Amino acid sequence: MSDWKNLILHGDCLDVIRDHQGILNGQVRLIYIDPPFLSGTDYTLKTRSRGDSQTAGILHEELTYSDRWKGGLEEYLDFMRIRLEAMRPLLRKDGSLWVHLDWHVSHYVKIILDKIFGYSNFVNEIVWKRTNSPKAQSKGFGSQHDVILLYAADATKFKTHPTYREHDERSRKPYSYKDEKGRFRLIEIEAQGIQRTEDRKQFEWRGRTAPYLYRKETLDEWWSAGLIYTSKNGRYTKKQYLADVQGVPVSDLWIDIYPVQGASKENTGFLTQKPEALLERIIASSTDPEDIVADFFAGSGTTVVVADRMNRRWVTSDLSEAAIKVTKQRLSNR
Numbered sequence: 001m002s003d004w005k006n007l008i009l010h011g012d013c014l015d016v017i018r019d020h021q022g023i024l025n026g027q028v029r030l031i032y033i034d035p036p037f038l039s040g041t042d043y044t045l046k047t048r049s050r051g052d053s054q055t056a057g058i059l060h061e062e063l064t065y066s067d068r069w070k071g072g073l074e075e076y077l078d079f080m081r082i083r084l085e086a087m088r089p090l091l092r093k094d095g096s097l098w099v100h101l102d103w104h105v106s107h108y109v110k111i112i113l114d115k116i117f118g119y120s121n122f123v124n125e126i127v128w129k130r131t132n133s134p135k136a137q138s139k140g141f142g143s144q145h146d147v148i149l150l151y152a153a154d155a156t157k158f159k160t161h162p163t164y165r166e167h168d169e170r171s172r173k174p175y176s177y178k179d180e181k182g183r184f185r186l187i188e189i190e191a192q193g194i195q196r197t198e199d200r201k202q203f204e205w206r207g208r209t210a211p212y213l214y215r216k217e218t219l220d221e222w223w224s225a226g227l228i229y230t231s232k233n234g235r236y237t238k239k240q241y242l243a244d245v246q247g248v249p250v251s252d253l254w255i256d257i258y259p260v261q262g263a264s265k266e267n268t269g270f271l272t273q274k275p276e277a278l279l280e281r282i283i284a285s286s287t288d289p290e291d292i293v294a295d296f297f298a299g300s301g302t303t304v305v306v307a308d309r310m311n312r313r314w315v316t317s318d319l320s321e322a323a324i325k326v327t328k329q330r331l332s333n334r
């Protein structure tokens, strides 16, 4: 099976991984999984029939998978441990694993992952705000976020591409100055606070002696480019134009990606479907075109639909026939 490109496989991911080790070991750049998480819920796929005027629009609901565990937490963690252990050797040296969970088990799974990957290869705990309307609670507070645990196969070889989010009202606020080139904010070019150590040399530049953070040549370049702002008291700062800033660097708090809405075009009716924008960010930040992306808990196929669109190769599996069917449909609608 040396000439394969993409794989969509029906079955338990443990069998799928074991059966495909030969072609996948050390080859996968990114594994994203959104597995069951001990929620105690049965999940369904809701579809509306097409048919004639009598039958069109009738809502069908079929079970896709059950997240109930007779043996409770222990059984669940055994299930995850064995599958996570099987996934680890598939990764390339510069690859990464992203595990999407929530409060039910993320802390327990982190301990398992620390053991499999090594604590030093833990990169991030990403908090994704998945709803704007948490349920009111009489005890405690309504949950509004999921957790994505990110591990590198080898943290010394793993890198993410710079990732930005669009500006919003809040992030635009500091850009309160304006000139003929547009809105800008001011950035310090003199050492402040603890940066101002005794070792830092002061020098004179354009009539002001200060512990400058940059060399004289750099300051001269900025002056010639019109990037230096002089305040009334003669202090210099650097102008940073809003138009020159790519966006706001993304942190581990993801509040700008919205859940799949009922009326949205991407909605398949699969209850735990994740938004394409979430997978776009993950795939764009940690892979390059032609890399192999894997998701062994496909669900409605969001990961591979996005991977395919971004010219990545992909491998996916699911235990549920309904999930495989939706994934195939989404891929063929592209």
Ligand SMILES: C[S@@+](CC[C@H](N)C(=O)[O-])C[C@H]1O[C@@H](n2cnc3c(N)ncnc32)[C@H](O)[C@@H]1O
Residues within 6 Å of the ligand: 011, 012, 013, 014, 034, 035, 036, 064, 065, 270, 272, 273, 274, 275, 296, 297, 298, 299, 300, 301, 302, 303, 317, 318, 319, 320, 323
């Ligand atoms: C939370 S859903 C994934 C949703 C997906 N991220 C999406 O955007 O649609 C989890 C999926 O894992 C599948 N699943 C559960 N146990 C599995 C196993 N042992 N092997 C493969 N898939 C499994 C379920 O059938 C379900 O489709």
